[in-house]
Amino acid sequence: MESNMWMKIISALFLGAMLVFLLPRAKHMIQNSPKAGEGDWKAVLIPLVLLVLFVLFLITMVRT
Amino acid sequence: MSNQNISYTSSQASVLSTNKVLRNTYALLSMTLLFSALTAGVSMVVNPPHFISLVTSIAAIGLIWFVLPKTANSSKGLYVVFAFAGLMGFGLGPILNTYLNTANGGQIIMTALGGTGIIFLALSAYALTTRKDFSFMGGMLMVGLIVVLIAAIANIFLAMPALSLTISAVVILLMSGFILFDTGRIINGGETNYIMATVSLYLNIYNIFVSLLQLLGIFGSDD
Numbered sequence: 560m561e562s563n564m565w566m567k568i569i570s571a572l573f574l575g576a577m578l579v580f581l582l583p584r585a586k587h588m589i590q591n592s593p594k595a596g597e598g599d600w601k602a603v604l605i606p607l608v609l610l611v612l613f614v615l616f617l618i619t620m621v622r623t
Numbered sequence: 624m625s626n627q628n629i630s631y632t633s634s635q636a637s638v639l640s641t642n643k644v645l646r647n648t649y650a651l652l653s654m655t656l657l658f659s660a661l662t663a664g665v666s667m668v669v670n671p672p673h674f675i676s677l678v679t680s681i682a683a684i685g686l687i688w689f690v691l692p693k694t695a696n697s698s699k700g701l702y703v704v705f706a707f708a709g710l711m712g713f714g715l716g717p718i719l720n721t722y723l724n725t726a727n728g729g730q731i732i733m734t735a736l737g738g739t740g741i742i743f744l745a746l747s748a749y750a751l752t753t754r755k756d757f758s759f760m761g762g763m764l765m766v767g768l769i770v771v772l773i774a775a776i777a778n779i780f781l782a783m784p785a786l787s788l789t790i791s792a793v794v795i796l797l798m799s800g801f802i803l804f805d806t807g808r809i810i811n812g813g814e815t816n817y818i819m820a821t822v823s824l825y826l827n828i829y830n831i832f833v834s835l836l837q838l839l840g841i842f843g844s845d846d
Contacts, residue, residue: 566674567779573681574776578769580688585765592762599759603803606749610742610799614792614838617738621731621843 637812645751645809647817651704652824658705659712659829666716667723679714683707687822700818707822711829718833722840731843735836743828746799750806757807760800767797788841791834798827798834 666675686707694700722728750757771793778786805823808814814823 562674566677569681570677571776571779573677573684574772574779577684578772578776581765581769581772585769588765589762593756593759595759599755602753602755603757603760603800606746606803607796607799610746610796613738613742614795614835617734617835617839618842621727621734621839 640815641810641812644815644817644820648809648820648824651701651817651821652828655704655708655821655825656828659708659715662709662712663715663719666713667720669716670720671713671717673717673721676714676717679710683710683714686710691818691822695816695818704818704821704825708825711825715833718836722836725840725844727843731836731839735832735839738835738839739828739832742795742799742831743802743824746802747806750803751810754810755807756811757800757803758811758813760804764797764800764804767793767800771797784841788838791837791841794830794834795838798830801827 683706686703691700691703691707694703719732722732725731771790774786774790778790802824805814805820805827809820814820
């Protein structure tokens with residue numbers, strides 16, 4: 560029980576460190592990412608919608 | 624005329640260089656994934672305790688944070704990438720064993736593996752054929768990653784199944800976005816180091832696989 564709590568604390572510290580490490584990079588990317596042009600988001604949304612449908616298909620496969 | 628020739632030769636050299644980075648990235652990615660599969664297999668046989676997954680993940684991330692940036696431009700970087708992939712694969716062993724002990728665990732693992740392969744190949748093919756620059760997604764992807772990390776930290780202590788499910792689904796979407804983003808960066812010359820490109824794509828594939836495994840595990844279990 561106690562070791563499980565330690566695992567949780569170490570996992571949280573690890574993810575927290577990841578967050579601290581990523582924050583400056585994220586800030587830089589948010590400030591310097593180019594603006595999306597016309598049709599750019601559409602070009603991303605189409606494959607992502609297909610991805611969602613594919614994952615739903617995989618879920619039905621393991622449920623049957 | 625001579626200026627035109629110089630411009631043509633320069634753009635041709637750029638395309639050749641991009642193709643070389645792409646070829647090297649996919650070659651190294653295949654080898655590291657195979658090596659991970661091997662170490663995962665070894666780990667499944669050895670069956671180490673669950674905390675090993677956490678230890679190997681910390682060690683692997685430590686390698687790419689502190690060692691890889693210093694070695695990525697030399698051949699030493701290749702050893703670091705294989706050490707990283709080996710650790711990540713070894714950490715998967717206890718997780719895979721847990722799934723194998725459930726009723727349809729084998730089917731769930733194989734479906735997650737096949738699904739991950741199809742997602743990666745389809746998104747890569749899409750990015751390669753459209754040759755689109757997806758760099759405009761960078762900011763949004765990073766915000767998404769930070770939100771997911773905060774939610775994951777909270778869920779370590781909250782242990783809410785619904786939140787866990789949502790995190791897995793969002794990670795699959797985010798990592799798919801990162802595949803488009805990273806592949807677009809290689810194609811458009813934004814990433815010229817194939818070792819760094821391999822690590823990025825490897826992490827995308829690894830996270831999709833683990834999240835898909837979790838999602839299918841939750842929906843595929845009888846209870």
